[in-house]
Amino acid sequence: xxxxxxxxxxxxxxxxxxxxxxxxxxxxxxxxxxxxxxxxxxxxxxxxxxxxxxxxxxxxxxxxxxxxxxxxxxxxxxxxxxxxxxxxxxxxxxxxxxxxxxxxxxxxxxxxxxxxxxxxxxxxxxxxxxxxxxxxxxxxxxxxxxxxxxxxxxxxxxxxxxxxxxxxxxxxxxxxxxxxxxxxxxxxxxxxxxxxxxxxxxxxx
Numbered sequence: 001x002x003x004x005x006x007x008x009x010x011x012x013x014x015x016x017x018x019x020x021x022x023x024x025x026x027x028x029x030x031x032x033x034x035x036x037x038x039x040x041x042x043x044x045x046x047x048x049x050x051x052x053x054x055x056x057x058x059x060x061x062x063x064x065x066x067x068x069x070x071x072x073x074x075x076x077x078x079x080x081x082x083x084x085x086x087x088x089x090x091x092x093x094x095x096x097x098x099x100x101x102x103x104x105x106x107x108x109x110x111x112x113x114x115x116x117x118x119x120x121x122x123x124x125x126x127x128x129x130x131x132x133x134x135x136x137x138x139x140x141x142x143x144x145x146x147x148x149x150x151x152x153x154x155x156x157x158x159x160x161x162x163x164x165x166x167x168x169x170x171x172x173x174x175x176x177x178x179x180x181x182x183x184x185x186x187x188x189x190x191x192x193x194x195x196x197x198x199x200x201x202x203x204x205x
Contacts, residue, residue, distance in 0.1 A: 030071035037078040
């Protein structure tokens with residue numbers, strides 16, 4: 001694993017796929033909107049994560065190929081906090097959404113299953129989304145979700161938990177101090193209330 005600029009990875013992937021975004025005789029140009037948040041360099045397996053971006057974006061473009069209306073892909077990145085069993089976990093999230101036809105609910109339940117595909121014979125193996133799910137969940141201890149409504153587009157969310165070092169760096173940038181040796185990822189939501197510490201800032205994590 002190594003620390004990398006996630007946005008550079010996404011931009012490199014878009015550059016590779018740029019020829020597929022151009023207008024064709026069957027559809028207008030597919031527009032990409034970037035809503036990048038302020039992310040630190042992320043510790044990950046960069047080549048594998050770039051493969052995830054490639055798989056999701058290529059699949060999204062495939063979905064927009066059948067739509068004559070102007071296609072739009074929106075890519076948003078952010079840091080967010082997930083509370084689970086009274087522990088605060090900080091994740092970085094990459095959301096890739098489109099304005100395509102959407103995916104039926106029955107298909108969403110099995111979309112990451114190996115060899116499943118909705119494409120015509122010879123057009124897809126049904127492995128790429130399954131591999132992406134494996135990379136995110138097993139290699140990065142994250143989560144990959146597909147949220148869709150038919151005729152209203154599809155949202156694919158990739159969330160990966162930040163390491164304690166990464167969280168401390170983010171908190172330092174925001175001038176938030178934690179007790180020495182306390183890992184921010186597992187900082188209890190009620191720590192300040194039940195265990196006051198003069199070194200703990202009252203500012204929200």
